[in-house]
Amino acid sequence: MAIDLTAYRREAEEFLESLDREYYLHFSGQQDDFEIEPIYDRHAGLFARGAVDGLREAGAAPALVEFAAHGHLGRETKAGSAELARREAALEVEWDGERIPFRSAAVVQANEPDPDRRAELEGARNALTESELNPLLRELFESSRTLTKDLGWSSYVSMCEELSGIDLGALEAQTTAFLEATEEGYEELVEPQLRRQIGLGFSDLRRSDLAAFFRAPSLDAGFPRERLAPSLIETLGGMGIDVASQPGVTIDMERRPKKSPRAFCAAVRVPDEVYLVIAPVGGREDFAALFHEAGHTEHYAHVDRELPFEDRYLGDNSVTEGFAFLFEHLVSNPEWLRRRLGIEDPTAIVEHARASKLVFLRRYAAKLAYELELHGGSSADGLEKAYARRLSDAVHVEWPSSSWLTDVDPFFYASRYLRAWALETHTRAAMRERFGPEWFEDPEAGAFLRDLWRRGQGSGGGEEILDAVGGSELDFRVLLDDVAEGH
Known part of the structure; x- marks a missing residue:
């Protein structure tokens, strides 16, 4: 037709x-x-x-x-x-x-x-x-x-x-290489943080403990709930964005019994009606969730409304996830922690974030491999065991098989997250090089980001944004150095 x-x-x-x-x-x-x-x-x-x-x-x-x-x-x-x-x-x-x-x-x-x-x-x-x-x-x-x-x-x-346009097989090869390269040092990096946060090592760890580890209750004192919204407002203000009066943006932090615990951004009308939704828990994880979704929110709220529909709403979500990770990373940025939360020695926070990120990267690498197996085979029968095995091997904890379907995002969205982590690493390096370690205080950095945001998802996807920040190849392997050096 x-x-x-x-x-x-x-x-x-x-x-x-x-x-x-x-x-x-x-x-x-x-x-x-x-x-x-x-x-x-x-x-x-x-x-x-x-x-x-x-x-x-x-x-x-x-x-x-x-x-x-x-x-x-x-x-x-x-x-x-x-x-x-x-x-x-x-x-x-x-x-x-x-x-x-x-x-x-x-x-x-x-x-x-x-x-x-x-x-x-x-x-x-x-x-x-x-x-x-x-x-x-x-x-x-x-x-x-x-x-x-x-x-x-x-x-x-x-x-x-x-x-x-994503070669999932090539991406899996990269993420498998990442799993292999980080296998030897994984427990050495993560276990001290597990013991510090929840008093458990890998020998006693269960999957049910991971949420408490990511929650990091011992770090709560550095992340007071009353600084949650102000720290975001001040950060955006430093880059020349007045979020309190920003047209079309609503931040929803109200507690409701049936509110999803997973923070999300709802871009109802791009760029004129965008919601940032979070169920506040308190602590570092709450700040990370807010800033992650703020990255989505600001991206969608700054998209050029004259762009075609597909460039405003659709396309490569590696782009918007990359901006979300860029903002989320601020919550483990030593300069930001000193400036916005007054934390004189942020070492414990930075090291916890580094360990948490490695767990996430390995988990998503395993998720991608499992989802390719799930969707690529002739039958899903028996794949509960494959799911549990892959996740257990990657995270080094016995992983229940019950979430073998609830843990699967539609249309290989895990691949967008993996590409976004690589894109964020390139973008963050460019921000530091152009505007210094406190780039979040520079209105020129905000102007640079707004120029990237206005492109929407971009007809060129993540590769277009990579080119704009001076990168040469969107390659998941860049995260090896990032994790090793603890940037």
């Missing part, structure tokens, strides 16, 4: 505005229902098989074809996705004589000082995941596999590679 690209872009933007607004209201805990089915029904033509074929035949930008193909899968599985969200929001964990909302249980676990109680709570969460969520997730997985082949791709992997 012939496609009117102008009309398609206009309706696609209307669809995303409605969908992201629904996402914001539900996951911020302001409404129980997650009514995405009517939204898909109103815009069914965007994701019809004919639309996907028509965009491909018209030579439309890959980002538009990707949007249509992903949306086709979303439309065909919308009932299951909505039921999954409703079920998750309604679930309660029975623990220690209490009933805790399933989504809040992770926050409770992160703040629980007793490792045995943490294990009990995670065990209860895992049991619900197995009985209530995994059967539905398996159905959604199988449906997506079938739908992908119906669209003409040989596999989910080939579709994602073609439309994203």
Whole structure:
């Protein structure tokens, strides 16, 4: 079918505005229902098989074809996705004589000082995941596999590679090399921080302890809750951005029982209506989450509104994740810690962040390998064990198999995170070289970032941003030096 690209872009933007607004209201805990089915029904033509074929035949930008193909899968599985969200929001964990909302249980676990109680709570969460969520997730997985082949791709992997432009096999080779290169020194770097934060070494560590480790309660004194919002406002102000009066930006830090514990940015209308949502816990992890999502928020809020729809909303999410990681890294930047939080000796914070990052990098490297195995095989039967083995080997802790589906992000989003970590390393080095170690205090640094942000996701993706900051190749191996040197 012939496609009117102008009309398609206009309706696609209307669809995303409605969908992201629904996402914001539900996951911020302001409404129980997650009514995405009517939204898909109103815009069914965007994701019809004919639309996907028509965009491909018209030579439309890959980002538009990707949007249509992903949306086709979303439309065909919308009932299951909505039921999954409703079920998750309604679930309660029975623990220690209490009933805790399933989504809040992770926050409770992160703040629980007793490792045995943490294990009990995670065990209860895992049991619900197995009985209530995994059967539905398996159905959604199988449906997506079938739908992908119906669209003409040989596999989910080939579709994602073609439309994203990311060579997943090459990226896996790099991340596997990273796992091998960091294997020998991994426990030596991480164990001192584990003992300092939660009093456990690898011999006693369980997955249920990791959230408490990342939470880093011993560092709370350096990250007072009352400095959470002011530190962000002051940091952005130093770069010439007045976030308190910034048009279109809303920071939502209200506590609500059914609010998702995972911070997120909802770009409802780019660049005119962007929400930064966080469920405050307190401590270093809270600051990191806020600054990460602030990176997304400022990126979307500064996008040139004259750009085509696909460059404002779609494209290579390695770009926006790279900006998010750039801001998140400030929370472990010694100069920023001294300047914004008055911490005279930030060594403990910097070393904890370094260890945490290595855990995350190794976990995501294993996740990518597992997801390629999951989506690349003829059957998902038995892959619970493969998931547990890969994650256990990477993180050096016995990893439960129960999250073999809940831990899988759609369309290999793990690859965007991995590329973003590499992109952030290049960008951070450029900021320090051009504007000095306290670049976050320089309005010229803010102007430089705004010039990058205005490009949106960029038709050239992460490679375009890399070129703008003076890099030559977006290569995950740059993180080897970064982790080794503790930048």
